[in-house]
Amino acid sequence: MAVMTMREAINQAIREEMQRQPELVLLGQDIGAYGGTFGVYRGLFEEFGPERVRDGPLCESATVGFGLGLAISGMRAVVELEFMDFVTLAMDQIVNQAAKMHYFLGGQVTVPLVIRTPIVSRMGMGPQHSQSLEAWFMHVPGLKIAIPSNAFDAKGLMKTALREQNPVLFIENVKLYGTKTEVPEEEYFIPFGQARILRPGKDVTLVAISGTVPEALAAAEQLERDGISVEVIDPRSLSPFDTAMLVGSLQRTGRMVITHDAYRTCGVAAEISQRMMEEAFDYLNAPITRVTGLDVPIPSGHLHVTVVPDQNRIASAIRGLMS
Amino acid sequence: MAVMTMREAINQAIREEMQRQPELVLLGQDIGAYGGTFGVYRGLFEEFGPERVRDGPLCESATVGFGLGLAISGMRAVVELEFMDFVTLAMDQIVNQAAKMHYFLGGQVTVPLVIRTPIVSRMGMGPQHSQSLEAWFMHVPGLKIAIPSNAFDAKGLMKTALREQNPVLFIENVKLYGTKTEVPEEEYFIPFGQARILRPGKDVTLVAISGTVPEALAAAEQLERDGISVEVIDPRSLSPFDTAMLVGSLQRTGRMVITHDAYRTCGVAAEISQRMMEEAFDYLNAPITRVTGLDVPIPSGHLHVTVVPDQNRIASAIRGLMS
């Protein structure tokens, strides 16, 4: 087993598949010698050259459109959008085209397209460079969504994404790029739709997404010292979504807290909670609680730390539930 | 009191404010002599001329951008997007610019901008012309959202929107344009954030949004014959949202069903339900149920009727809850 960062793990998954699939092409801005805005592509340009690692002009919509065109005509593409906030510039191509094209063309084309984008929620880069917009896409049928929180999951999910015949949105939190886990030498795939228990526990289920996972684990540790046993689950993919594992955990613990960096209202936590209500109402010992990004434009500078959940906010929500 | 259609009511509200506010300008496509894709602007071009009723080229993003530019520099603008599906082409201007500009410019500008767009969920116009995407916007701080279901509300809410100093998304379902209610002769305003009980009841609270309202009312009537008393509430605006009225109703009935045309997953129903759980958990006699658009791309043709909720689907969900 090698120990590597999530950045390296994603890079490795893409490199392996670039070697295996000559039809795989990367599109984006600053993905050439620069290696991607956050360095995820380091070395790929050198290894695969400018035909396949295609640095291009600034035009998110056409970049996704070109990727889609490649995907429906015998190639496979990965498009990088530099910050998740910039999905706003390519929504039609993602939502009305990529997600629906297999459907509305009656299955005549498949769409092996991966759109990668980083969430930059924890760096103080301001209202237009800090958003977590995954709920928008979970709302849209026809997309698959991976949202890993560590190197091991990221590699296995990216490998799966790169063998998919359907469009995948692959969401990475920049804060996690530098975090390390063990990653097997041998090839492995993590299917979409399987959540993962990162830490077993029996008093409360804590569902954590993307950038909140380290905070959730820290909160769980904090609470263990107080005798509260927290089960931390990372859904890992949002579409398809592993409702069953969460229901199973909730049936054991009777309590659930859901945490994400995204805005609170109409965020993914509301959806998860509603599914629990639908499937495990009788097991609920307390209302499901969410600990989320605040419903405010995200300020530049240090103030952003007030906006996203930290371990203390999570821990105190759980304490609130237990009392 | 005059009786008029929702189309006429919106038209009247805009006409009154065009007469009152010389700085008010309309932007969009086909809004001139054509009167708007669905005829909401009939007569306005003739009355106010091409300077103020500005028919323009097909470019949703720049159209909203121009509207925003007008709004921050001493004018007020209403931008029409022809189908709600086309918000995908203007997401950055709506979400990253209009919603946040007052904030990120430290309050130096205000944004008296109304973006009007129709939902066309019930006409079989296919996957790219049938979507209800209001949840995306409810997720975004900085926007106000009105979503009326009848002529009376539509006029009062539009009047409010046209006096706002903040960006308003005004969502209209095409199916409702021809429906009639009484509308007072004298001027009136309906504030955002106030839901409305369309029909009082005591057994179950039925929250219905936009195009589902007529179906909800029909379901309530159906159920009354079976001795089930349904309280139908229309939130009328999504941001701000009248959580309190819904909580109050739920406390009386102990049961809630929420219905909308939008996709189920991560739709507005999940958010409403979660708020009820947070504020009225102890009053829930049964899990809150949602009756929504199915999680599928919306097919062209007659099959769309399978996708959106109808009175029978709503009624049977309620019967399910009562048993």
Add this chain to the structure above:
Amino acid sequence: MIAATQENIGMLLALYNRMVMIRAFEESAIELFAKGLITGSTHPCIGQEAIPVGACSALEPDDLVLATYRGHGAAIAKGADPRYLMAELLTRTTGCCKGRGGSMHLCDKEKGFLGTNAIVAAHIPIAGGVALSCKLRKTRQVVLCFFGDGASCEGEFFETLNMSALWKVPLVFICENNGYAISVPTSASQATPDIADRARGFGIPAVSIDGNDVLEVRARTSAAVAHARQGYGPFMIECKTVRWERHSAFSAGRYENPEEAQRWKKVDPIPRFAQRLLEMGATVEQLNTEEVVARAAIQQAVEFAMDSPLPEPESVYEGIFAKPGT
């Protein structure tokens, strides 16, 4: 100039056949819509038939085409079977897109027709990507992308002009400038008369031509396709034409300018081409035969569609995702 040889006359009669077929297809679509058999909308290209027929006739069979909702003509011109197209308009299970797409989403991958799209201009970058794919796979295929004057104001069009010129992809832009978006005339959507100028700003060669002359469209497209196939990158052809009908069978149509319509009917591309054919030595009987054959094919297409089943409600969850290994 095309010499009036016997083979050439045969080929030209085939173009005439296609133009009539498209006209008949659209007339049937309007009729079926009026009868309530088409739910949603439908956008006829009556009056514009010379463009898809002329342009597609300049292609090899494996070349690729993408078009708009007003693309019934392009689908037929590229060789798609009108039966499956008509069945799609009527959203029948036998439709080319299984009755899910409807009038605005037609596709025949086998014939190289990669689909029409209901979002104005959204297919343009997709066509760019398809062209890039051809280039990277060295298939020598060329991609034709049809779009309207309205579409030429959308940002994605320009983004694609830039990217396709930069990457020298084999893409031919065919602008069907029919003078109107829905109700907005080009005079209210652009400051300059020629959309071709926009392409030139990116270093893309471009011409503005009479789009109602099928042979002109064919000749110009041939040259553009040769340019693209030889690796010189994109080319744009702006075809000036007119839309006779309302924007869609659904639209109210109050924007119509009856005088203008009359003026343009005089340049109807079909009788105009018939006249030309007669001058080149074709006979009236030959033209009549093509007309009868083409109209019969559409009549059959309508019957085929009407006889086909509508999808069952339970099928609504089908076809969203491709199965693994497809």
Add this chain to the structure above:
Amino acid sequence: MIAATQENIGMLLALYNRMVMIRAFEESAIELFAKGLITGSTHPCIGQEAIPVGACSALEPDDLVLATYRGHGAAIAKGADPRYLMAELLTRTTGCCKGRGGSMHLCDKEKGFLGTNAIVAAHIPIAGGVALSCKLRKTRQVVLCFFGDGASCEGEFFETLNMSALWKVPLVFICENNGYAISVPTSASQATPDIADRARGFGIPAVSIDGNDVLEVRARTSAAVAHARQGYGPFMIECKTVRWERHSAFSAGRYENPEEAQRWKKVDPIPRFAQRLLEMGATVEQLNTEEVVARAAIQQAVEFAMDSPLPEPESVYEGIFAKPGT
């Protein structure tokens, strides 16, 4: 040509002062970022000072300006107080945007500086709308919109070219073509050398000029502003320049081309303008005085910012919506 009169020298020295002030502001920003006092990012415009200073000097005080995240220079050139700008970079409560916007969102409405934006090209249609507002309100104001070569590939730029030409709004597009987006050189983002060509495709007059010559920028902008103010519609000026620094103080900067940088340092607009001033009769003392005064102002700005409080966590819910009646 500007005559070397005493008033003119005085005016030109004021331009020199502004250029030095911008340089000093950006040097301080880089330093403060390195010290961890700026959270997020900051995008210096060192080497490009001639453009905002030359262009804004052609405006009336009530003319309006919009710019990008690399717009500290534009803010200063339009007259914004560097103290409130620097406080904004440090996200202090005294910042021009109350410390919410940070380095990428500066604004001084009083001075006609209507804000910088962190989404590339998004401010361009907004500037178009502001220009339309000026036209409709008949204020005779002109709007200047700064943007980069990278932005010139975004669809919104073209949509705005089209709409502004169509509606003849008083908008001057100032493209700061510094040869790079973040790491992507213009050779990898456009097929043609001149971005000005794109504007011409819409019927907008456009010139490409040396953006490191402050007097050239000033003269060309004056002409463009006169054109716009007289009601002839938009104008575009492409200013060729270079970015010395990394894209942002945050970026890794591995894309830097040291040779190119050295070559361009030779055309540093500040010493170049100093030389010109001396030729026109300014004295070394005069230049030194301006330099000292400008740098002192920035030193004060830094101190002011550092002495200002950071916003309290509780304030995070403030400022989202305008109150009624504002």
